[in-house]
Amino acid sequence: MNDIPDMQDCIDACTNCHQACLQTALTHCLQMGGRHVAPDHFRLMMDCATICEASANLQLSGSPYSRQLCALCAEICHACALSCLELDGMEECARACEACEHTCRAMAA
Template sequence: MQRGKGCGSLSNRGSTCDAVHTGSIFAEYDVMLLCHFIIFDKELGMKNSSSMAVSEMQSCIDACAQCHQICLKMAMTHCLKMGGKHVEPDHFRLMVNCAEICQTSANFQLSGSAFSARLCAVCADICQACADSCRELDGMEECVQACDACASSCRSMAA
């Protein structure tokens, strides 16, 4: 698949995907799911087929994937190593919940789910709560940054 210009995936009706894939951390399979969603959307004449909406969705998927990775990694490595407040049940549970909702939100967007916007709204709330919790602890700047970015992107998708 070419990167940096419209991917050109083709449906059986002759429609093409005009999304620009910039190297998301998702596997090619997930990118292909997005292409099929775009093509399906285009054939039905729905508003999400615009380049701006596709770009915004891909940015949100990328932010969700990044937040998922960072929250899970930080919870399982940094927080467990630090102990104390880093592993208090409310904080640790929130980090794991944040990682899970981010992964789920990305998957819903990739599948073209009609529930994506509502899930993005919930994802934004959880990411914001996780960022706020992480701000209170040492060494959690990477998690705060990822959660803030994901919350912002998901709020835009939910609007």
């Protein structure tokens, strides 16, 4: 199977993004308050963490739906990265989202 290395890259990026969004939301954002915990931003971070975890899980299981979920994951990661870049101290999370978006778009293609 030619796409195994690419799939492993995507699984790794999804796992990293899941961790980055969850950890950043529950530590940095909650400590910062204000716009960092605005419902739209905070919910987006939690959605991103959730879909990244689900995307990695579906790829690991060989699900025939993983490509479709990767497409949605890429969209949510893109939105989350943009949201994070508007706030202080969110660069690492935004980079994780951008990397996941890139690999998920490749997997969905």
